[in-house]
Amino acid sequence: MVKYAILGFGTVGGGLAEVMQDQRERLAAAAGDELELGYILRRRDMSDSPWRDKQVRDFSVIENDPDVAVVAEVIGGVGAAYDYSRRAILAGKSVVSSNKELVATHGLELAALAREHGVSYLFEGSVGGGIPLLRPLSRCLAANRIDEVYGILNGTTNYILTAMDEQGQDFAEALKKAQELGYAEADPTADVEGVDACRKTAILADMSFGYNLDPANIPTTGITSVAAVDLELARALGCTVKLLGRAMRTEGGCRAFVQPHLIPLTHTLASVNGVMNACAIRGSAVGEVIMCGPGAGRHPTASAVAADIADAVRHRNDPMIPDLGRPGGVLEPEERLATPWYVRADAQPDQVRGVFPEARPVYGTTMECGFITESMDRPALEARAAALDCRAAWRVLA
């Protein structure tokens, strides 16, 4: 029998306790041992919870219990979560986490500490929620040089864009619903401004290209400026709008960014709707693999964290620590990447064709038009588009 502790008892923590109980036998088989919930660290009252007798308010109770082998950190943020993760590792306990902010900013340091102390540090649930993504990337695709990873990495924004597209809802209405369903973070800014997707992109890039990127250096644009007319024009152009996190290998290093994109309706990612996430990985041997599934939510994220607990127990004598790269490396400028662009402008067809002769502008219910350019980098686009009254310009996934 091996004891584990859950730090934080919000949406994911509660889901984790449920999944661990529901799948007790299967998880024991995966772990090679019975798993027993030792403690739940939570400050708020739990007197009406079935797990009330597990509650502790002081982390040192967990830290000082030698029977606790694994700590599941599902608090979020980088304050207490960072402090407790460090202390757990220093006390010889494996740490598993779904906290992308912590992994993206302090993961390298925590992984090094775990290595030093002979324990596992796993964070499968930090990217793509319930989608098995990081283990396949690091293990099943070990025979590949990873050239590119890109995908829909935030469930809240995908839910919002889908609702705007399919139901004609406005941004605020769709966001409110996403919060009611428990997809959006307590403060939705990180979701809608692309920060959450940026952290996940950083983790994917770290694991793909061998450089540990600072998410603060990854150019990030969220979806707050996506208007209903963009979805209308995108449809008329045979596309839809998705927020993509993209990272690609370059000659001297890598390039990473998060931006709204137009996706042709023929592309697999165009049909990934609602809270679903999808991540494409391009490998030198395998070609392109796309993994898709629920990217947020109580039980999907708990599914990934629970499996990490089982793996940490199974690997007590052979710790599992994914490679998050090394510090440094060149992050190439985003603007130098040449792609086709979607442009929305208040312009007549002749004006558009005078600047972008290849464009076939379409018009929606406003006076604005939308068109797709040939492939060019951002400075070239900006130089040409300056002659028009442009309202939006995003990349098109080619």
Ligand code: HSE
């Ligand atoms: N708020 C996140 C999302 C939760 O919407 O994807 C999962 O990381």
